[in-house]
Amino acid sequence: MDWVLEFPQIDGTTLRALARTIDQQYRAFSRAWGDAIEAAFRPLLEFLLWFEKLLIATPWWVVLGVVVGVVWLASRSRTITLGTAVALVLIGVFGMWEDTMRTLAIIAVCTLLSVLLGLPIGIAMSRSDRLQATINPILDVMQTMPSFVYLIPIVMLLGIGLVPGLLVVVIYSMPPIIRLTNLGIRLVDAEVLEAADAFGSSGWQKLLDVQLPLSLPTIMAGLNQTIMAALAMVVVASLIGVRGLGQPVLQAINNQYFTQGVLNGLAIVAIAIIFDRTSQAFGKRLQRHRDAEHG
Amino acid sequence: MADPAIRIRNLFKIFGPRDKALIERVMAGMTKAELQSDPAHTLGLRDINIDMRKGTIQVVMGLSGSGKSTLVRHINRLIEPTAGEILIEGEDVTAMTPDRLRAFRRRQVSMVFQRFALLPHKTVLDNVTYGLRIAGVGRSDRERAAGEWVERVGLSGYENSFPAQLSGGMQQRVGLARALATDADILLMDEPFSALDPLIRSDMQAILLELQKDLKKTVVFITHDLDEALRLGDRIAILRDGAIVQQGNPQDIVMSPADDYVAAFVAEVNRGKVVKVETIMRPLSPDSSALSARSALVEGTSLEAAARSMTEAEATEAVVLDSGGHPVGTVTMRDVIGAMVPSGDEGRGHRGAAALAAEAIG
Numbered sequence: 214m215d216w217v218l219e220f221p222q223i224d225g226t227t228l229r230a231l232a233r234t235i236d237q238q239y240r241a242f243s244r245a246w247g248d249a250i251e252a253a254f255r256p257l258l259e260f261l262l263w264f265e266k267l268l269i270a271t272p273w274w275v276v277l278g279v280v281v282g283v284v285w286l287a288s289r290s291r292t293i294t295l296g297t298a299v300a301l302v303l304i305g306v307f308g309m310w311e312d313t314m315r316t317l318a319i320i321a322v323c324t325l326l327s328v329l330l331g332l333p334i335g336i337a338m339s340r341s342d343r344l345q346a347t348i349n350p351i352l353d354v355m356q357t358m359p360s361f362v363y364l365i366p367i368v369m370l371l372g373i374g375l376v377p378g379l380l381v382v383v384i385y386s387m388p389p390i391i392r393l394t395n396l397g398i399r400l401v402d403a404e405v406l407e408a409a410d411a412f413g414s415s416g417w418q419k420l421l422d423v424q425l426p427l428s429l430p431t432i433m434a435g436l437n438q439t440i441m442a443a444l445a446m447v448v449v450a451s452l453i454g455v456r457g458l459g460q461p462v463l464q465a466i467n468n469q470y471f472t473q474g475v476l477n478g479l480a481i482v483a484i485a486i487i488f489d490r491t492s493q494a495f496g497k498r499l500q501r502h503r504d505a506e507h508g
Numbered sequence: 509m510a511d512p513a514i515r516i517r518n519l520f521k522i523f524g525p526r527d528k529a530l531i532e533r534v535m536a537g538m539t540k541a542e543l544q545s546d547p548a549h550t551l552g553l554r555d556i557n558i559d560m561r562k563g564t565i566q567v568v569m570g571l572s573g574s575g576k577s578t579l580v581r582h583i584n585r586l587i588e589p590t591a592g593e594i595l596i597e598g599e600d601v602t603a604m605t606p607d608r609l610r611a612f613r614r615r616q617v618s619m620v621f622q623r624f625a626l627l628p629h630k631t632v633l634d635n636v637t638y639g640l641r642i643a644g645v646g647r648s649d650r651e652r653a654a655g656e657w658v659e660r661v662g663l664s665g666y667e668n669s670f671p672a673q674l675s676g677g678m679q680q681r682v683g684l685a686r687a688l689a690t691d692a693d694i695l696l697m698d699e700p701f702s703a704l705d706p707l708i709r710s711d712m713q714a715i716l717l718e719l720q721k722d723l724k725k726t727v728v729f730i731t732h733d734l735d736e737a738l739r740l741g742d743r744i745a746i747l748r749d750g751a752i753v754q755q756g757n758p759q760d761i762v763m764s765p766a767d768d769y770v771a772a773f774v775a776e777v778n779r780g781k782v783v784k785v786e787t788i789m790r791p792l793s794p795d796s797s798a799l800s801a802r803s804a805l806v807e808g809t810s811l812e813a814a815a816r817s818m819t820e821a822e823a824t825e826a827v828v829l830d831s832g833g834h835p836v837g838t839v840t841m842r843d844v845i846g847a848m849v850p851s852g853d854e855g856r857g858h859r860g861a862a863a864l865a866a867e868a869i870g
């Protein structure tokens with residue numbers, strides 16, 4: 214009557230055999246395919262490296278000027294622009310400029326990838342209830358599975374470096390933009406959609422004229438969350454060799470360098486706030502026509 | 509008489525996944541209430557037959573849920589019918605290919621919506637050009653055309669405003685201009701003025717009538733408001749539970765309601781304004797004393813106006829003249845007054861009204 218007192222479980226030998234078989238299978242798979250998959254990611258890696266080098270090689274004051282300029286153009290807010298300039302100067306003064314550039318590069322590329330992949334997936338999901346029912350649980354797994362778990366197979370497959378780091382970050386940060394694109398399109402006013410149909414819109418015309426513009430505020434909220442999620446993964450990615458602000462943090466943890474940890478942590482926070490405030494202000498500006506109440 | 513612009517034949521609509529399987533039973537006489545026992549299906553329309561004449565305003569009226577929106581959406585096939593056909597200039601809309609249907613919607617039919625359905629992120633001008641842009645008209649052409657329509661609906665100076673900056677009435681003018689800009693012959697209007705304040709609504713009705721005078725579109729106008737129906741409609745069809753219970757010109761509806769449902773609608777109507785003298789006139793007899801009467805009325809005079817002019821002329825009898833000035837009939841003051849006040853028999857209509865109101869709320 215063992216099973217009354219203890220959960221009847223597979224015995225240790227079977228479980229070990231099972232784990233070993235699966236691991237061996239996967240190792241065989243990664244030996245057979247690892248190179249091919251790595252080659253497939255090559256262009257992405259080159260692009261990322263190029264972008265990183267560009268940010269680092271360009272004189273700091275040019276980068277500073279461009280970032281501050283972009284923030285101004287997007288937000289048209291003095292506070293946000295000034296805050297950005299001050300934050301970047303402090304980052305430079307405290308010797309974190311180069312690491313910050315590396316982090317900016319990987320975040321920018323991750324965001325780009327997330328949008329390029331996430332937007333079409335979100336659009337497809339909004340068109341089919343069945344697809345939505347299939348993809349939603351996958352997104353749940355992507356967002357809640359501890360990232361260390363999928364770190365293992367990715368490292369087994371691709372080794373250590375930028376591309377596996379990029380994958381880890383993208384996996385974690387893509388769900389919000391997919392979810393909110395899907396949600397935004399589903400919430401578009403049915404009567405406006407009907408009007409688009411009534412005037413003879415094709416599917417593309419409806420998507421570009423009505424569905425995307427009307428769901429833009431929601432999609433922007435998703436983009437914002439995606440960027441925040443990507444930044445949250447910077448330290449984890451540094452575990453597998455992604456350089457940037459995450460590495461000094463990791464080092465600080467290992468050696469109990471309190472100040473170094475705090476400084477680099479604050480730099481990550483500063484970047485997060487810059488991205489967040491700028492993208493939100495940009496989103497608001499796109500929606501100006503909504504607040505204009507008639508008088 | 510000219511061919512109808514829109515001819516609807518034996519149109520049925522059942523909402524639900526197995527509509528085609530249920531259609532035979534509905535055709536055999538199953539009612540909306542009986543179908544209600546099947547929660548997945550709703551009877552939208554039952555055996556609609558109607559001819560809408562070119563260049564006139566056809567009003568479709570009924571209580572909420574009677575199928576008005578469903579009916580009008582079949583004309584441009586925003587809703588697929590379960591059975592039946594819709595012929596426009598002889599072509600069956602229900603048989604159009606997707607390409608043909610898009611072309612049809614771009615050029616031959618346009619629509620105005622109850623809640624305006626404007627693009628909130630586009631300016632007034634860009635909203636008005638919307639249909640033309642969809643149809644592939646070049647920028648300068650469509651902006652010229654749209655500019656004219658903006659002016660005709662009285663929105664000059666607001667070209668660069670966003671919809672949210674305009675009042676409801678002005679937004680619906682944008683909706684109207686957008687619909688007119690494509691030059692389609694058929695204009696579908698689904699309760700276009702129902703969301704507006706009464707005074708604005710009356711303004712909008714006037715604008716529509718004014719435009720219609722020289723545009724002569726075939727307008728299908730949906731409303732639940734009888735006053736609006738009587739003011740705008742050349743012909744009125746009344747829907748109940750997805751079926752047409754009566755169709756005719758406004759006076760037919762007011763003078764001889766087909767059942768309690770219609771009687772309830774017309775019970776509160778000021779007949780003196782709606783009913784014309786020719787509707788109640790007696791045939792001309794050669795020895796009629798009215799021929800020498802002191803009062804003459806032209807066809808199209810309302811009972812109210814007739815009573816006023818007969819009173820002024822102190823006449824108890826009047827002769828009715830056609831537009832050429834030829835006598836066509838006679839009316840007495842007694843007829844006129846009698847027709848303005850519903851008879852005791854029709855008082856039934858009031859009880860009907862109460863019952864229907866209860867039904868609508870319940």
Ligand SMILES: Nc1ncnc2c1ncn2[C@@H]1O[C@H](COP(=O)(O)OP(=O)(O)O)[C@@H](O)[C@H]1O
Binds near residue numbers: 550572573
């Ligand atoms: N898409 C739909 N699915 C199921 N039932 C519908 C749908 N659209 C309308 N109906 C039903 O059809 C009937 C007529 O609706 P509708 O045409 O909107 O009425 P009206 O415009 O006269 O208020 C109602 O009973 C409504 O519930």
Ligand SMILES: [Mg+2]
Binds near residue numbers: 576577578699
């Ligand atoms: Mg309706």
